[in-house]
Amino acid sequence: MGRILVACEFSGIVRRAFAARGHDAWSCDLLPAEDRSNKHITGDVRGILDDGWDMLIVAHPPCTRLCNSGVRWLSAPPAGRTLDEMWADLDAGAALFSDLWNAPVERIAVENPVMHKHAKARIRNYQEPVQSVQPWQFGHGETKRTCLWLKNLPPLVPTNIVEGREPRVHHMSPGPDRWKERSRFFPGIAEAMADQWGELPLQSDLFERATA
Numbered sequence: 001m002g003r004i005l006v007a008c009e010f011s012g013i014v015r016r017a018f019a020a021r022g023h024d025a026w027s028c029d030l031l032p033a034e035d036r037s038n039k040h041i042t043g044d045v046r047g048i049l050d051d052g053w054d055m056l057i058v059a060h061p062p063c064t065r066l067c068n069s070g071v072r073w074l075s076a077p078p079a080g081r082t083l084d085e086m087w088a089d090l091d092a093g094a095a096l097f098s099d100l101w102n103a104p105v106e107r108i109a110v111e112n113p114v115m116h117k118h119a120k121a122r123i124r125n126y127q128e129p130v131q132s133v134q135p136w137q138f139g140h141g142e143t144k145r146t147c148l149w150l151k152n153l154p155p156l157v158p159t160n161i162v163e164g165r166e167p168r169v170h171h172m173s174p175g176p177d178r179w180k181e182r183s184r185f186f187p188g189i190a191e192a193m194a195d196q197w198g199e200l201p202l203q204s205d206l207f208e209r210a211t212a
């Protein structure tokens with residue numbers, strides 16, 4: 001069983017899916033874990049990327065300045081913000097994505113919305129995403145197109161195509177925690193990752209077999 005790091009996750013949704021299949025799965029976020037798990041590291045994930053992980057799953061790094069839907073702010077900033085601040089946010093978001101994408105881990109998945117050209121140009125060793133998925137392909141009657149940038153991982157195969165096609169935001173009530181609800185990972189996609197990727201040969205398995 002592998003050592004799995006789920007980065008930028010406070011909800012524990014992907015961590016729990018891998019843990020349920022016997023993996024040594026950890027989450028890391030600047031925020032504490034909602035489920036108060038002792039397998040959560042609160043802090044900057046960049047400090048633990050070298051700690052011998054078999055798989056790194058980034059369940060949606062902060063994307064406001066990287067994704068197509070926010071590109072307009074780079075020419076006309078929102079009220080109260082300057083253009084310089086917008087570009088500095090973009091640099092910071094792209095630097096984090098870059099560090100995660102180039103982490104010393106054999107198998108990597110990064111999940112994020114469609115990215116604009118200014119973000120792509122700032123990411124080291126950038127490659128186009130291998131696929132995009134929708135929650136309605138994994139049992140949730142919602143739309144939210146999500147791209148997957150994959151290293152040494154096969155594309156996810158849909159597990160349960162359902163009828164509903166409502167944008168996720170329609171399910172949310174307004175309030176200070178709305179961003180959290182919107183960014184929470186879809187359990188159906190987490191289950192598919194754990195089923196389809198958790199069975200792949202991992203460095204830890206090879207090491208255990210060699211030393212048995």
Ligand SMILES: C[S@@+](CC[C@H](N)C(=O)[O-])C[C@H]1O[C@@H](n2cnc3c(N)ncnc32)[C@H](O)[C@@H]1O
Pocket residue numbers: 007008009010011012013028029030031043044045046059060061062063096183184185
């Ligand atoms: C869009 S949310 C993703 C939430 C995730 N899908 C979940 O279900 O918990 C992005 C998260 O990245 C975290 N984050 C931002 N920078 C980080 C860093 N350097 N290290 C670890 N987490 C970070 C934020 O605190 C935020 O919770």
